[in-house]
Amino acid sequence: MLAVKVPKREAEKIRRKLIELGVLAKGYSPKREGNFVLFPVEMPVEGFELVEAEFEKTERRPHSYREVVEVPDEIKPLLPSSFDIIGDIAIIELPEELMDYGKAIGEAILKVHRHIKAVFAKGSKVSGEYRIRELIHLAGEKRTETLHRENGIRLKLDIARVYYTPRLATERMRVFERTQPGEIVFDMFAGVGPYSILLAKKAKLVFACDINPWAVRYLEENKKLNKTPNVIPILGDVRKVAGQIKADRVIMNLPKFADRFLKEAMMSVKSGGIVHYYGFGPEEDLFSEHEQKIKAVARELGFKVELLDERRVRPYAPRQFNIAIDFRVWK
Numbered sequence: 001m002l003a004v005k006v007p008k009r010e011a012e013k014i015r016r017k018l019i020e021l022g023v024l025a026k027g028y029s030p031k032r033e034g035n036f037v038l039f040p041v042e043m044p045v046e047g048f049e050l051v052e053a054e055f056e057k058t059e060r061r062p063h064s065y066r067e068v069v070e071v072p073d074e075i076k077p078l079l080p081s082s083f084d085i086i087g088d089i090a091i092i093e094l095p096e097e098l099m100d101y102g103k104a105i106g107e108a109i110l111k112v113h114r115h116i117k118a119v120f121a122k123g124s125k126v127s128g129e130y131r132i133r134e135l136i137h138l139a140g141e142k143r144t145e146t147l148h149r150e151n152g153i154r155l156k157l158d159i160a161r162v163y164y165t166p167r168l169a170t171e172r173m174r175v176f177e178r179t180q181p182g183e184i185v186f187d188m189f190a191g192v193g194p195y196s197i198l199l200a201k202k203a204k205l206v207f208a209c210d211i212n213p214w215a216v217r218y219l220e221e222n223k224k225l226n227k228t229p230n231v232i233p234i235l236g237d238v239r240k241v242a243g244q245i246k247a248d249r250v251i252m253n254l255p256k257f258a259d260r261f262l263k264e265a266m267m268s269v270k271s272g273g274i275v276h277y278y279g280f281g282p283e284e285d286l287f288s289e290h291e292q293k294i295k296a297v298a299r300e301l302g303f304k305v306e307l308l309d310e311r312r313v314r315p316y317a318p319r320q321f322n323i324a325i326d327f328r329v330w331k
Contacts, residue, residue, distance in 0.1 A: 001025065001028075001040055001052070001053065001054070001055060002040070002041050002042075002043070002044065002050060002051075002052065003031070003038040003039060003040050003041060003050070003051050003052070003053040003055070004018065004038070004039045004041050004045055004048040004049065004050060004051075005033075005036050005037075005038050005048070005049045005050070005051050006036065006037055006039070006048065006049075007035060007036060007037075008032070008035050008036060008037050011030070011037040011039075014037075014039065014048075015030070015039060018039055018041060018045070021045065023041045023042050023043055023045055024039060024040070024041060024042075025039075025040035025041055025042050025055075027057055027058055028040040028055040028056065028057060028058060029055060029056050029057075029058050030055075031053060031055055031056075038051065038053050038055075040053070040055045061112070062112050063112075064081075064112065065079075065105065065108040065109045065111070065112045065113070066079045066081075066108075067112075068108050068111055068112060069101075069104055069105055069108035070104050070108075071098070071101045071104060071105070075097055075098065075101070078095055078097055078098055079098070079105070080092055080093060080094065083109070084165070084166055084167070085113075085116065085166065086146055086148050086157070086159055086164060086166055087146030087147050087148040087149075087157075088115055088116055088117040088118070088146055088147075089116070089117070089118045089119070089120065089144070089146045089159060090106075090109050090113070090116045090118070090119045090120070091119075091120050091121070091122060091135070091159065092105065092106075092109070092119065092120075092121055092122070092138075093121070093122045094121050094122075099121070099136075102121055102136065102138045103138055103139060105119075105138060105139075106119035106121075106138030106139025106140065107119075107138075107139045109139070110139055110140050116140070117140050117141050118137070118139070118140035118141040118142070118143060118144075118146075119137075119138045119139045119140050120135040120136060120137055120138060120144070120159070121135070121136040121138055122134075122135065122136075123135055123136045126163060129211060129212075130161075130162070130163065130211070130212040130214070130215070131163035131212075131254075132160065132161065132162065132163055135159065135160055144158050144159045144160040144161070145157070145158045145159075146158075146159065148164070148166065150166065150169045150172075150194070151169060151172060151173050151176070151198050152198075152201075153194075153197050153198055153201075153222075153226050154222070154225050154226060155192055155193065155194060155197065155218075155222050156192070156218055156221050156222055156225060157192045157218050158214065158218070161212075161214040161215075162191055162192055162212060162214050162215045162218060163191055163212075163215070164191060164192060164194065167314050168194070168253070168313070168314075169194075171313050171324065172194055172195055172198055173198070175195065175199070175251070175276055176198050176199055176201070176202065178274075179199050179202045179203060179249060180202070180248075181202050181203075181204075182203070182204045183202070183203045183204060183247075183248040183249055184203065184204055184205045184206075184207075184245075184246070184247045184248050184249075185199050185200075185203045185205070185206045185207070185247055185248065185249045185250075185251065186206075186207045186209075186245050186247035186249070186250045186251070186268050186269070187199070187206060187207065187208045187209065187251045187253075188209055188238045188242075188250060188251060188252055188253075188254070188261060188264070188265060188268075189209070189210060189238065189251075189252070189253050189254040190208035190209055190210045190215070190219060190233070190251075191210055191212075191215045191219070191253075192215055192218040192219050192222055193208060193218075193219045193222045193223070193231065195251050195253060196208035196219065196228075196231050197222050197223065197226050197228055197231060199249075199251075200226075200228035200230050200231045201228070203230065203249075204230065205230050205232060206228075206230060206231045206232065207232045207234060207241075207245050207247070208231055208232065208233050208234065209234040209235075209236065209238045209241050210233075210234075210235065211235070211236060211237055211238070213235055216233050216234075216235040219231070219233045220233055238261060238264055239261075239264055241264075241268075242261075242263075242264030242265070242267050242268050243264070243267040243268060244268075245268050246268065246269075246270050247268055247269055247270065247273060248269075248270055248273045248274070249269075249273060249274050249275075249276070250265045250268055250269045250273065250274070250275045250276065251276050252265055252275060252276060252277045252278060253276075253278050254278065255278040255279050255280050255316075255322055255323075256279075256280065258277055258278055258279055259279060259290065259293045262277070262293060262294060262297040263297050263300070263301065265277070266297060266298060266301055266303055266305075266329050267301070269329050270331075271329065271330055271331035272328060272329075272330065273328070273329055274308070274326060274327070274328050274329075275326070275327055275328075275329060276324065276326055277290065277294065277324065277325045277326070277327065278313070278322065278323070278324050278325075279322075279323055279325070280316055280320055280321070280322060280323065281320070281321055281323045282319060282320060283319040283320065283321060284319075286310075286312060286321055286323050287310050287323060287325060290323065290325055291307065291325070294307075294325065294327060298329070302331075303329055303330060303331050304329075304330040305327045305328065305329055305330070306327060306328040306330065307325065307326075307327050308326040308327055308328055309324075309325070309326040310323070310324070310325050310326075311323065311324045311325075
């Protein structure tokens, strides 16, 4: 077939150019000949040396586990289109009708995504004081500890013992970009440290509190792993810590119950400091209820609040969204 012959040192640049022109033949591997590389093309390309050559066909890898999973055709429409990946572990939410095919689904995920080593299904919703869920092993290694990378940091954690979601990585980076060098930060519900470790790259000190001893254990490890000695892990109820810390910035990542801790957050932030509040809201009125609670607590304490930003962070349930409100507190 027709090919473009280019010097090896220019191969990558030319490959991108051929893709831009829409002439690179798909489904074939480039070929090396001495100090040259041959790219298969679908038509003559002006300005390049053209030759005839034979190329090996490349095997097309499936892009989704749904392409290879072996389940009855009538239930294929029920297969989830996405799942969470934490480190090298996949966590998928399966409807009851698919649970009998969990092993086949897990093995299909492993087949398509070679970097994934274990697959679990969500066995329950996040619940309890430690915000953890039951997990059902589907395929791969029977372990729940992993090392996750996001936003340039590494987080060691056990998905069965601590709460963690990769779906807030963009939101965490947004807060990082707004954090100023030298700030003191109070992460009220720190978990294994996805906010704390990241913000410590800028902040002077980060006080990271959590009631789950496993979360604090991993937080200690992640502090060493990321070389952030300015993170101060605190094991205990945040109510007993509030007011002892005076922070420039407070993180309230406990969306189901954050409204119950607004008093503690406002007591812990300096006058003029910022609180990042997270909650859940219905699609038809995302923010009103939370705004009212924030203002009511401020009035009770004799403080003033200034709403700075409101965002829909991610879908949480049908017609329900995880929301964020940034507000400044004046005392």
